Amino acid sequence: xxxxxxPLRRKRTLxxxxxxxxxxxxxxxxxxxxxxDLELLNVFKSNETKPEIIEMKDWCEEFKPESSxxxxxxxxxxxxxNKFLKYxxxxxxxxxxxLSGPPGCGKSTALRVLGNELEMDxxxxxxxxxxxxxxxxxxxDPITYTEGQLKTFQLFLINNKYxxxxxxxxxxxxxxxxxxxxxxxxxxxxxxxxxxxxxKDIPNVILRTPSLMQEVLRLYHTRGRHVLAFVVPSSxxxxxxxxxxxxxxxxxxxxxxxxxxxxxxxxxxxxxISRVMxxxxxxxxxxxxxxxxxxxxxDLRFALNTLHFYxxxxxxxxxxxxxxxxxxxxxxKKNATSLSSYKPVPPVPVxxxxxxxxxSSLHAIGxxxxxxxxxxxxxxxxxxLPSHLSHHTREELQYQPDHVFETSTLSSDLFLSFLHCNLPxxxxxxxxxxxACNYLSQSDILSPLSSRLHYIPSHYSPYVASIGISxxxxxxxxxxxxxxxxxDRQIRENISGxxxxxxxxxxxxxxxxxxxxxxxxxxxxxHQLLPNLHNSNRLQQLVSCYKxxxxxxxxxxxxxxIAQPSNFSTVNxxxxxxxxxxxxxxxxxxFPEYENW
Amino acid sequence: MSLWVDKxxxxxxxxxxxxxxxxxxxxxxxxxxxxxxxxxxxxxxAGKKTRxxxxxxxxxxxxxxxxxxxNINIQTPSNKKIELTTINSNHHIEFNPSDAGIYDRVVVQxxxxxxxxMHTLDTGxxxxxxxxxxxxxxxxxxxxxxxxxxxxxxxxSNCRLILCCNSTGKVISPIRxxxxxxxxxxxxxxxISRILHYVCKKEGVVLPTELSxxxxxxxxxxxxxxxxxxxxxxxxxxxxxPEQSIPLPDWEQYIKQTADLILMEQSPKQLLEVxxxxxxLMAHVIPADVIMKYLLEELVKSCDGSMKAxxxxxxxxxxxxxxxxxKPIFHIEAFVAKFMSMYKRFLEEGxxxxxxxxxxx
Numbered sequence: 027x028x029x030x031x032x033p034l035r036r037k038r039t040l041x042x043x044x045x046x047x048x049x050x051x052x053x054x055x056x057x058x059x060x061x062x063d064l065e066l067l068n069v070f071k072s073n074e075t076k077p078e079i080i081e082m083k084d085w086c087e088e089f090k091p092e093s094s095x096x097x098x099x100x101x102x103x104x105x106x107x108n109k110f111l112k113y114x115x116x117x118x119x120x121x122x123x124x125l126s127g128p129p130g131c132g133k134s135t136a137l138r139v140l141g142n143e144l145e146m147d148x149x150x151x152x153x154x155x156x157x158x159x160x161x162x163x164x165x166x167d168p169i170t171y172t173e174g175q176l177k178t179f180q181l182f183l184i185n186n187k188y189x190x191x192x193x194x195x196x197x198x199x200x201x202x203x204x205x206x207x208x209x210x211x212x213x214x215x216x217x218x219x220x221x222x223x224x225x226k227d228i229p230n231v232i233l234r235t236p237s238l239m240q241e242v243l244r245l246y247h248t249r250g251r252h253v254l255a256f257v258v259p260s261s262x263x264x265x266x267x268x269x270x271x272x273x274x275x276x277x278x279x280x281x282x283x284x285x286x287x288x289x290x291x292x293x294x295x296x297x298x299i300s301r302v303m304x305x306x307x308x309x310x311x312x313x314x315x316x317x318x319x320x321x322x323x324x325d326l327r328f329a330l331n332t333l334h335f336y337x338x339x340x341x342x343x344x345x346x347x348x349x350x351x352x353x354x355x356x357x358x359k360k361n362a363t364s365l366s367s368y369k370p371v372p373p374v375p376v377x378x379x380x381x382x383x384x385x386s387s388l389h390a391i392g393x394x395x396x397x398x399x400x401x402x403x404x405x406x407x408x409x410x411l412p413s414h415l416s417h418h419t420r421e422e423l424q425y426q427p428d429h430v431f432e433t434s435t436l437s438s439d440l441f442l443s444f445l446h447c448n449l450p451x452x453x454x455x456x457x458x459x460x461x462a463c464n465y466l467s468q469s470d471i472l473s474p475l476s477s478r479l480h481y482i483p484s485h486y487s488p489y490v491a492s493i494g495i496s497x498x499x500x501x502x503x504x505x506x507x508x509x510x511x512x513x514d515r516q517i518r519e520n521i522s523g524x525x526x527x528x529x530x531x532x533x534x535x536x537x538x539x540x541x542x543x544x545x546x547x548x549x550x551x552x553h554q555l556l557p558n559l560h561n562s563n564r565l566q567q568l569v570s571c572y573k574x575x576x577x578x579x580x581x582x583x584x585x586x587x588i589a590q591p592s593n594f595s596t597v598n599x600x601x602x603x604x605x606x607x608x609x610x611x612x613x614x615x616x617f618p619e620y621e622n623w
Numbered sequence: 624m625s626l627w628v629d630k631x632x633x634x635x636x637x638x639x640x641x642x643x644x645x646x647x648x649x650x651x652x653x654x655x656x657x658x659x660x661x662x663x664x665x666x667x668x669a670g671k672k673t674r675x676x677x678x679x680x681x682x683x684x685x686x687x688x689x690x691x692x693x694n695i696n697i698q699t700p701s702n703k704k705i706e707l708t709t710i711n712s713n714h715h716i717e718f719n720p721s722d723a724g725i726y727d728r729v730v731v732q733x734x735x736x737x738x739x740x741m742h743t744l745d746t747g748x749x750x751x752x753x754x755x756x757x758x759x760x761x762x763x764x765x766x767x768x769x770x771x772x773x774x775x776x777x778x779x780s781n782c783r784l785i786l787c788c789n790s791t792g793k794v795i796s797p798i799r800x801x802x803x804x805x806x807x808x809x810x811x812x813x814x815i816s817r818i819l820h821y822v823c824k825k826e827g828v829v830l831p832t833e834l835s836x837x838x839x840x841x842x843x844x845x846x847x848x849x850x851x852x853x854x855x856x857x858x859x860x861x862x863x864x865p866e867q868s869i870p871l872p873d874w875e876q877y878i879k880q881t882a883d884l885i886l887m888e889q890s891p892k893q894l895l896e897v898x899x900x901x902x903x904l905m906a907h908v909i910p911a912d913v914i915m916k917y918l919l920e921e922l923v924k925s926c927d928g929s930m931k932a933x934x935x936x937x938x939x940x941x942x943x944x945x946x947x948x949x950k951p952i953f954h955i956e957a958f959v960a961k962f963m964s965m966y967k968r969f970l971e972e973g974x975x976x977x978x979x980x981x982x983x984x
């Protein structure tokens with residue numbers, strides 16, 4: 027780096043990682059891209075007294091490597107990456123890179139460090155959180171909503187073919203596009219510096235329809251000029267959306283270089299952790315080191331955050347700890363175990379390869395159920411509706427309701443289930459709830475229709491639900507911000523479990539009655555008669571499994587026949603995330619246990 | 624030890640206790656040597672299945688009663704394996720295609736094809752065709768019904784279908800027109816109590832006439848249920864007394880309690896409570912439309928004239944939606960919510976009227 031650039035870069039990089047946590051209000055909408063680890067930290071922070079913590083810097087940032095020699099692990103991959111970037115610099119054509127690896131293994135860090143060393147401009151894409159609107163009410167401008175995410179994304183890619191941001195603004199006034207890149211402006215930089223466009227957070231639209239990706243990449247291929255890097259957390263689930271997105275064919279078609287990072291090995295981890303510990307507390311606590319290592323499974327970022335949290339939590343104790351070591355170790359253990367239980371088990375199922383996806387989805391649900399409206403502006407009370415429709419008058423919504431579904435990664439089916447599950451808790455008036463329920467029921471009819479009739483698009487049903495619900499609920503429950511996960515799937519599994527149970531009973535009773543529904547409604551509902559049915563022990567067992575008369579909602583007495591509750595339930599509840607959204611915070615609770623119902 | 628329902632099920636056409644005209648018709652049909660595809664329909668517990676088995680027995684002799692249960696594995700075009708339980712005899716095969724859920728179309732096609740292509744080697748057997756009994760045709764998806772229609776035509780030379788369903792309303796008309804429809808009405812109260820007395824006599828139990836009358840009434844003219852009730856009464860109290868309570872099926876009691884909950888309080892919180900109860904019922908394989916029906920019956924009891932019509936209209940609409948949609952709970956809940964708001968309004972109006980009257984005084 028040039029000498030002048032040194033302080034500048036410091037500032038820039040700071041901005042780079044942490045734009046969401048900076049006090050700057052403008053960067054607020056970026057919270058979608060916030061890493062869940064940071065959110066995790068936020069949870070911890072919010073438990074503590076606030077002012078102190080804000081002074082403390084995130085350790086991930088404080089100890090981030092500044093040069094390639096400081097990078098830990100993945101030596102070979104980093105080498106490859108370096109070569110690739112150098113090669114890109116040497117040619118004019120656009121190049122695309124696909125960088126994958128488990129979370130916290132240093133993908134972005136490596137990219138940043140190398141990019142800086144090679145004197146490239148780093149530009150990061152932040153998906154706009156669906157709805158960024160003009161916030162000042164006094165303005166006479168009608169509220170302009172954001173373009174679809176796809177459009178914005180394309181603009182991001184194309185506009186950056188210009189070497190400086192200011193030029194793009196000539197063509198497209200940034201105010202018109204209410205989205206932001208955390209762009210690193212460097213006025214001193216010469217015009218011909220290559221840019222490194224980093225996309226960590228692929229717009230949901232593209233995730234949902236992977237075919238759009240090709241379109242976007244084709245566009246970039248013809249009009250881009252810089253290096254485009256997709257930084258993507260990897261998982262080996264076939265259902266993982268990213269895995270589908272970057273298929274082998276796609277990589278081949280566009281000549282995308284693919285580099286896959288591994289989790290950081292333990293020696294590298296312990297090296298970093300002990301360095302940090304040494305610097306912070308002047309001593310290395312081996313026990314803590316081990317605990318942190320065990321809890322973080324190769325996720326360096328998580329390890330540092332854990333360490334930070336732990337050490338911060340016990341700074342007072344650390345003075346005493348030499349005197350009273352035993353007490354401390356006890357505490358350490360307790361803490362560490364509780365932490366390791368916090369550590370989201372490497373997220374397995376459906377859509378959660380990015381830890382914060384569920385969160386954005388929950389935000390979407392929250393937005394529907396807790397629709398925020400703009401207060402009337404005195405000047406322009408809209409033309410009043412005819413008297414027979416006057417009860418439909420509502421204040422204008424702050425969000426475009428059909429954009430809400432777009433921001434969530436949930437399938438439309440799951441989206442509906444989520445809404446359904448939480449709806450009654452968000453309403454206080456039964457009449458409003460009736461209307462909302464009616465909309466839900468209508469949207470459920472639409473979804474099978476859309477598979478049959480081509481003129482009903484498949485996203486129609488979640489739209490009907492979200493618009494209908496936000497329209498019908500006018501009185502907000504002010505204190506209620508919990509979102510529960512739907513138990514739909516579990517119910518379905520229970521039904522099928524019970525069905526197979528009944529079919530087996532039918533088989534065992536050896537009558538010519540195979541109709542399990544009739545068994546359920548007639549035969550087995552007379553528990554007085556059940557003793558008469560017991561021809562065999564097996565049957566007795568089966569029947570006692572079914573036991574309707576005990577009235578235990580989805581009893582756990584279905585040891586072998588009932589499918590285990592799907593691992594889905596863990597998806598959205600990986601950790602108690604919390605996020606402040608102006609006045610609203612969604613606390614993801616553990617799924618309700620059935621006994622509580 | 625088997626239940627009375629099974630023990631005293633008649634197996635021959637001339638032993639059937641009621642609908643004698645129907646029995647003799649079936650007899651004549653069998654005697655004529657061949658018969659078209661049949662579609663038995665009627666309320667549950669009316670004796671459709673019994674009549675089907677009697678007809679088969681008449682046709683093929685005792686061989687039909689030697690039943691064996693088989694599991695067939697069928698592979699769908701999308702490589703999903705489905706296991707289906709069938710009940711076979713040498714002469715017929717019976718299965719429940721709606722068990723296969725959305726794959727019912729494949730099941731219907733495959734099973735019928737297999738059977739129709741298997742020619743009986745035994746030339747000595749009386750009939751040149753096999754019989755396939757399909758249960759719950761009305762639960763089949765539309766696609767399955769259409770494919771059934773084609774298969775019926777294709778294999779009509781060596782296989783006959785006997786379809787069985789509760790209502791023909793949900794059977795597509797091409798199928799209805801290809802079958803001889805046979806309606807089996809529910810037995811009357813008198814017929815039921817006569818059969819109950821007959822069974823009790825055989826069992827050596829004294830059944831008070833009053834009790835049998837009450838049971839017949841409570842069974843909603845469902846003979847199977849009536850027999851189960853009698854047996855349950857007998858287990859409950861050995862010498863049966865005329866005024867003893869008749870046990871209801873437990874899920875019916877549960878729905879009753881649910882209806883009481885709805886009438887007690889109309890609030891979103893109560894809706895959540897109701898939801899968990901509906902979920903429980905559904906988890907125990909009580910079909911959604913049955914839940915809806917019984918719930919409606921309970922709720923309507925506490926409505927006045929004009930509101931009754933409103934409630935039933937709403938129920939009809941949401942019941943229809945259950946069949947259109949994929950998530951029955953949404954529609955049941957929407958109905959409950961609708962009822963709650965209607966009922967609340969009704970109560971408030973009632974209260975208002977009361978106050979008016981008081982004011983007048």
